[in-house]
């Protein structure tokens with residue numbers, strides 16, 4: 605059965621000009637992602653992963669190339685359309701959580717849902733990330749893993765089309781990192797969200813339905829993984 609393509613990246617290039625120096629962060633990158641896939645983009649530091657994720661998420665624009673989300677080429681969007689795209693279609697999870705320090709867990713999630721079109725019920729999402737009993741806590745009163753759960757709840761509660769995660773376990777210890785990966789797996793299955801994770805940690809790629817390898821701004825491998833392994837069974 606033909607799967608529905610959700611993201612199509614076509615000949616995407618990004619140059620950063622810094623005085624005399626030009627950095628080619630992405631060099632004609634092309635790939636597709638299907639709806640509902642759990643995708644791991646893996647590559648060493650500086651290979652262009654964050655640049656790619658930021659362009660797919662509408663936070664940066666390419667020098668050349670196209671990014672289709674469904675039928676729409678978001679590289680053609682003006683600022684206003686890009687803002688709506690980021691608000692309604694994309695959930696972000698960052699390495700350092702980026703929570704508002706003066707808001708509780710519940711308020712952090714609430715704030716994100718206030719600006720989007722079709723949010724999910726906050727209480728249900730907090731329950732699904734196992735944080736119902738922590739909803740009144742401030743970020744400073746929670747562990748790194750708990751803060752990342754809030755950040756995931758915040759991204760999911762927006763009911764986005766795509767969940768983009770930039771090194772989501774990068775600031776966490778081994779065991780907590782695994783529990784966060786399991787949670788992202790659960791979100792992918794339970795909410796049927798397309799999840800894209802970028803990481804330099806190659807064993808994590810074993811959990812992906814699709815694994816895209818990057819090196820020096822290029823895709824060097826793009827494979828469907830017929831037998832994804834649950835994060836609990838991955839060692840690194």
Ligand SMILES: Nc1ncnc2c1ncn2[C@@H]1O[C@H](COP(=O)(O)OP(=O)(O)OP(=O)(O)O)[C@@H](O)[C@H]1O
Nearest residue numbers: 620627629647648649650651652653654655656804
């Ligand atoms: N705003 C910027 N201005 C100039 N150069 C940049 C900028 N952002 C990224 N780069 C450069 O582009 C290249 C790709 O960077 P990018 O952050 O996308 O890689 P990465 O694979 O995400 O690395 P890391 O895992 O270390 O975050 C690097 O050489 C980086 O120095």
